Amino acid sequence: MRRGLEFKKKARIIIVDDNYEHLSGIKELIEIESDFDVVATATSASVAISLIKKYRPEIVLMDINMPEKDGLTAIAEIEKLDLGVRIIALTGYDDPDLIFRAMKIGAKGYILKTMASAQLIYAIDEVAAGKIYLPAALSSRFFEYFQKSFREENQELSDEENLLNYLTQREEEVLDLLTQGITYKGVAQKLFISETTVKTHVNNIFQKLQVNDRTQAVLYALNNGFLNRRKVKIAI
Amino acid sequence: MRRGLEFKKKARIIIVDDNYEHLSGIKELIEIESDFDVVATATSASVAISLIKKYRPEIVLMDINMPEKDGLTAIAEIEKLDLGVRIIALTGYDDPDLIFRAMKIGAKGYILKTMASAQLIYAIDEVAAGKIYLPAALSSRFFEYFQKSFREENQELSDEENLLNYLTQREEEVLDLLTQGITYKGVAQKLFISETTVKTHVNNIFQKLQVNDRTQAVLYALNNGFLNRRKVKIAI
DNA sequence: AAAGATTTAGACCATATGGTTTAGAAATTG
DNA sequence: CAATTTCTAAACCATATGGTCTAAATCTTT
DSSP states (O other): OOSOOTTSOOOEEEEEOSOHHHHHHHHHHHHHHSOOEEEEEESSHHHHHHHHHHHOOSEEEEESOOSSSOHHHHHHHHHHHTOOOEEEEEESSOOHHHHHHHHHTTOSEEEETTSOHHHHHHHHHHHHTTOOBOOHHHHHHHHHHHHHHHHHHHTTSOTTTOGGGGOOHHHHHHHHHHTTTOOHHHHHHHHTSOHHHHHHHHHHHHHHHTOSSHHHHHHHHHHTTOOSSOOOBOOO | OOSOOTTSOOOEEEEEOSOHHHHHHHHHHHHHHSOOEEEEEESSHHHHHHHHHHHOOSEEEEESOOSSSOHHHHHHHHHHHTOOOEEEEEESSOOHHHHHHHHHTTOSEEEETTSOHHHHHHHHHHHHTTOOBOOHHHHHHHHHHHHHHHHHHHTTSOTTTOGGGGOOHHHHHHHHHHTTTOOHHHHHHHHTSOHHHHHHHHHHHHHHHTOSSHHHHHHHHHHTTOOSSOOOBOOO
16 A cells, blocks of 8 residues: 555554444455554453453544444543543544544544545554544634633633732732632741731732632632643643 | 635735745735735734734634744634734744644644645635644644643543542532532531531541541542533643 | 441631731832 | 721630531442
8 A cells, every 4th residue: 555664663553443334444444555464453442341341452443423332431531541542533523523523532543534545555554654544624613612712711801801810919929829729827928928918918819800709719810721730620 | 716716705814924025925825826915914923913813814824933922822812802814823843842732722723834836725725614724744633632631631640649539429519519619507507407417527538538627628629630610721 | 247438517726717807028110 | 197998906706617527328440
């Protein structure tokens, strides 16, 4: 086939699809059109996982639309095993949410069953070579979804509405320390001011943020873009 | 040029680059190789913004590496204006963090200055057509970064390490209410139990999470996957 | 049935936190 | 320079929160 892989180790592949027709179709296609080695196939995620543990393939082609255990959780589980298996997700349609979630949990590629066989082979080639591959069309859809989620989630408050913008420099510093779970005494020490001064600042913060206690102030800060060492969190 | 745009309205473009050499280079290239209409150029972000307000171009080519006001904040500001301008980011190197941040704040494309001119024209074509365009190489880098951030941030704690898993049902309920900024009294009312019972639960929670106060417990919960109505937050 | 964990709840006490007021020093702005 | 804002800090008090211990009722599990 294309791209001299003859001298490389042939990538070993496991294919997972609950539809046996599709499964054998893809298997044949790969065996005919490429140099890859289909070492096993599975029609359910749970079987697939034990096969993966057994054969340690380089690549797994995983259908996402399966009953019982769905493909996404299967991918998550396989990734958690940390066997270095590179998973390519496979579906019938380009639902951006599916694409987003698959890539998020670690899929190294995503292709549609409707795509040409050459595209499939190319994707496997790329992923086997250590890259992450999304066809341009899917990549475009992914980014639309990606950006939409940020638009919606991020700027739900305008600058005037975001009460954090009314805090003074010092109040921000105090609040920043509070969002790290530090007590008033600790804040006082860190900022080299007295504890009563901290209390004064804190009370002003409460007024400005319209909250009643430390926990609420911290929550307000975190939910409204207090740019700390904040962690990335997107619910699956 | 390629792709019959003759009958379409020619896309109007503004180019922003603090390096005048580059600026005129790109300008010439676009004027020669494509049908697009370069309506203005700017060597600073602030000038660019007023030009954009004035000319309302379809496309903006924005260099990211600029002194003074940097390109990313400029993009954010332009996006905030919500003029329907589609921004393509432009840099010398493929720093994945830059790519990630640019796409996050709404860039519709990202290309390297080192890329062939045909690639640039193609990118503009695609973006002008309403798509989001990232060359395969950059897309790959983006996803590596994207996935790494999730790996690091999400499963930094194993199930045994995540102290939240040692909480009982009831303790979880209490903690959940605490993460909503509710006081002990409020929790007692919501759960139809006495306030002293709440205190008992809370103290047990503190023991299990190895923290000393309510705020720290809430922070621990939020940072370790207490899957609430939590918002998507990634610091720019 | 016995053992164990969970949920409930009280007493008791110490301390941290929150509410309000006043006020001087320092920095900023007009 | 005068006016304003910010930062500092104290006094005073009320209440919420945290620490520790004990213990009964309920539920789970063996």
